[in-house]
Amino acid sequence: MKNIPFATIERVAKYLRCLKRLDEKKVKVISSKELAEHTKTTPEQVRKDFSYFGRFGKTGTGYDVKKLARKLESILKTQKKWNVAIIGAGALGSALARYPGFKESGYDIKVLFDNDPEKIGKKISGVEVVDIKKFGDTVKKKNIQIAIAAVPKESVNELEEAIAKSSIRGVINFVPVTLNFKTRRKIFIIDVDLAQKLYIMTYLIKRGKGMK
């Protein structure tokens, strides 16, 4: 299970999303060919990705959708529930606090942080907005491992400082800058670039067909 490429993990998360949708539609069995079509990759790639994690199905009979989804979820999530904090209670942070997809996948938004006295103490979609100055203590008390960064560019320094001093293990970063934590502790960062999807879309539109 060592040295699994990052791209494989990204694809496994895609396969999982696809399988959950199929399960909702009562699809029972899927071949690697069909799974590849749904997730815009090749059957060879699907089988290679799965080979990192052991054997998932018998050759020729396809995969059991529900079982495979459960297996992939256990690989990615490794525990039932994770607690998440959102930093920044502006438009994007508030929208993310309301996003139903997180809870459905077992990720609980426990708290929002902001530095605006107008926002602190209020609730957004049932989630309290707490002073960013109380970040470290709150994260500890609420057993939070992951932060979602959704502050304006100008507040990035304050965010970096709060995270560096806390016990946060990973950051999903929506701020269009490269985060830099002054700590020797390992903090994982995943950057989300919403404009990237538009770049891919305009490419698709201009090329028309001809995509594998």
Add this chain to the structure above:
Amino acid sequence: MKNIPFATIERVAKYLRCLKRLDEKKVKVISSKELAEHTKTTPEQVRKDFSYFGRFGKTGTGYDVKKLARKLESILKTQKKWNVAIIGAGALGSALARYPGFKESGYDIKVLFDNDPEKIGKKISGVEVVDIKKFGDTVKKKNIQIAIAAVPKESVNELEEAIAKSSIRGVINFVPVTLNFKTRRKIFIIDVDLAQKLYIMTYLIKRGKGMK
């Protein structure tokens, strides 16, 4: 230039984001090794991806950051400006209308659509909210090619109908369902799954190091 894998296009968009950041930091030249490190892939993959589009640099001297960014952008975007509509003026749609990264990349949010009389006619971040019933006409008049879907699950049918009847070429879909357009016209769909990033993060945290 035929049959370029979808995964290559996704990576090209990642390279572009990385190069733009480096350019902001006044970095002039980058090797494929460095670019691979920044984007979590391998130097071989970087060179293979670029090989689809011709020669970008001389062996041994690295790539000119600014020139390469311009070249990749022209591949993905193929024209200076694209007009975009957001469907759904709720929390997520409004946040997306305010997201500065779209305009910076040359994608202009021209209009929001909603079916709520309370919202129609208002402006969000300078963008007018228009009745979804006027979708087709407005899209034509404002020369919009791309729609961002950000409605609640319950409004998906109305959204699908409006898009199917319009001249929209592609949809970036934030709604956690599989869209289905009743039209013979080709409409590209890119699904955005915000929970996917959390799955990848929890995998990284649990595995610790050991990622390629």
